[in-house]
Amino acid sequence: MSDFAPDDGFRRFQEFRELHHREQPLLLPNAWDHASAAALAARGFRAIGTTSLGVAAAAGMVDGAGATRAQTVALALGLARLDALITVDIEGGFGEDPGDVAALAAELADAGIVGVNIEDGRADGSLAPVARQREVIAAVKERVPHLFVNARTDTHWLREAPSLDVTLRRVEAYQQEGADGVFVPGLVDDDSVRSVVEAVGVPLNVLFAPGRVSYDRLAELGVRRISTGSLLFRAALDSAVETAWAVAHPDAPVREVPSYGEVQALAERFRG
Structure with missing residues (x-):
């Protein structure tokens, strides 16, 4: 059973949208x-x-x-208790059947999650068929209208020579099936970004690329x-290693870090 009333879920979805x-832009x-x-x-x-790489x-x-x-799912159910709007990266949906993906989306929404990322990139470097992605997006939006579906295409992420035409066809198709937003990681040059913005009537999400x-x-x-993706996780790993290194190398710089008590207090940050 859901911990949240339907009207609360809709209100939070509206706030997130x-x-x-x-x-x-939303950072x-x-x-x-x-x-x-x-x-x-x-x-x-x-x-x-959430970042799927970090998880x-x-x-x-x-x-x-x-x-x-x-x-x-375990992480999402825990984060839903925070006083924050949480959207979850579910990769390709953790299943080929659109109904199964929709059932997962409904489980997350019932817990208080406001959005999901659903990507078309596959582990072998290929892209899922457009028709399959359309079915998934349509199934999720039909099952959970008050869940923000951020439809991700990996045309610029998995391919060395990305095609803007392919990108446009995919984001337009996903929008037509009810996607609330589209996400194109790897999209950085001005002309391509502008082209996608002009082609779709839903918000464009891009991945922040430091230095680019x-x-x-x-x-x-x-x-x-603008999403940070795995950037924060990778920065945390680097900081942890460098801090450990500095213990035995006093000349190495060490940034001030949260205290023991401050980290303990994070466990208490649940929604009231």
């Missing part, structure tokens, strides 16, 4: 466990996503292979959501 239609940081999500919420981020790597598993369903494109420039181009 409205964050994609403000003057500035969506991506967490990989309760502590990282709770710390982001404590810093003031109203909406938080998989933390469990000693490979990302994008559809093997982390249990870990993803700025938040302000993406805002100027019309991007409505």
Whole structure:
């Protein structure tokens, strides 16, 4: 049974959707466990996503292979208790049958999750057939209308020579089936970003690429959501290793880190 009344789920969905239609793009940081999500919420981020790479790597598993369903669901059910709007990366849906993907989406929505990412990239580097993705998106939106479906295409992520025409055909098809937003990781050049923005009537989400494109420039181009993806998880790994190294190498710089008590307090950040 759901912990949340239907009207509460719809209200939170509406709030999350409205964050994609403000003057500035929604900056969506991506967490990989309760502590990282709770710390982001404590810093003031109203909406938080999950990173499939972070979830998989933390469990000693490979990302994008559809093997982390249990870990993803367990994390999502825990994060739904936070006072934040949580959207979950479910890779390709953890199943080939559109009905099974829709059932998973309904389970997450019943727990209080406001959105999901569904991608068309496959573990072998290919793209799922457009028809299959359309069926999945349509099934999810029919089952859970108040869940924000961010339809991701990996045309610029998995291919060395991405085709903008292929990208446009896919995002337009996903929009037609009810996707609330489209996500094109790897899309960074001005002309391509502008072309996708102009082609679709739903918010465009791109992945932040340090050193390649700025938040302000993406805002100027019309991007409505900017995700950090696995960036924060990778930065945390680097910081942990460098901090350990600095213990035995006193000349190495060490940033100030949260106290024991501050981290303990993150466990208490549940929705009231």
